[in-house]
Amino acid sequence: MISSKSQSDSVTDMTEYVLPQHANALGNVFGGQIMAWVDLCAAICAQRHSGRMAVTAFMDDVKFQQPVKVGEVVRLRARMTATFRTSMEIEVVVEGEDSRTLRRWPCVRARLVFVAIDEAGTPTPVVPMLLDTEEVKKSQAEGEARRRARLERAGS
Ligand SMILES: CC(C)(COP(=O)(O)OP(=O)(O)OC[C@H]1O[C@@H](n2cnc3c(N)ncnc32)[C@H](O)[C@@H]1OP(=O)(O)O)[C@@H](O)C(=O)NCCC(=O)NCCS
Incomplete structure (x- = not known):
């Protein structure tokens, strides 16, 4: 039985190519599409x-x-x-990249809270980091400080 897991064990990297179906009429990727990838990467x-x-459970x-843009x-x-x-x-850090020049720029920094669930869908304890x-x-x-603030705001 593992009693803790290191932060590096769960680091997750994803790379997505922006296609026309991901973008609005200006050719910029939709914010909702970015958030879908953020959710997936964090999951x-x-x-x-x-x-x-x-x-x-929660997104800041x-x-x-x-x-x-499309093609990036x-x-x-x-x-x-x-x-x-x-x-x-x-925490999920998102950057844009021009893969021809390798130029990178900041796009989004998001924080999410996930809850582990068992086979019955009930929240279940996780090993500490x-x-x-x-x-x-x-x-x-x-x-922990952000968690207190979130739960206060949620009234729990
Ligand atoms: C997330 C969910 C499982 C929590 O269920 P719950 O009945 O509130 O369970 P609990 O009260 O036991 O809380 C479980 C954990 O969630 C945390 N939590 C609940 N609401 C939260 C909120 N708004 N912000 C941050 N954490 C929250 C609690 O602090 C607790 O964490 P802890 O055990 O580390 O202290 C439930 O609300 C749910 O299923 N929500 C829908 C999730 C979903 O469909 N997401 C999108 C698709 S994946």
Whole structure:
């Protein structure tokens, strides 16, 4: 039985090519399409950490910084930022890339909360993230503060 898992065990990278069906009339990828990829990337990260199916419980506000256009590439990286009892906070960093020049630019930074569920769909405990570096300890502490604020806002 594993008692904790390191942050690096669940880091998840995805690369998507922007096609016309992903974009609006200006040729920019839809925000909703980016969020669908963000959700998917974070879900894989949550499942890698928990070894369970995991559902999206919450998404923080997101700001779209710069567009990505048809023919360009969307790069996503999800990493566990904190673990709680049955829930996990995951950050997804999204960049645009021109694959001909390798120029990259920031697109979105999103935080999501996933809940691990068992076969009956009931929230189930996850192993804690291994707090093996000062950076990971800080990430966990900051995640706990954000969690308190979220649950206060949700009135739970
Ligand atoms: C997410 C869900 C499983 C939580 O169920 P619940 O009955 O509220 O369960 P609990 O009260 O036991 O809470 C479970 C965990 O969710 C967390 N949670 C619930 N609402 C939350 C919110 N708004 N923000 C952050 N965390 C939340 C709780 O803090 C708890 O975490 P913890 O065990 O680490 O302390 C349930 O609301 C659900 O199924 N929602 C729909 C999910 C979904 O369909 N997502 C989109 C498609 S995947």
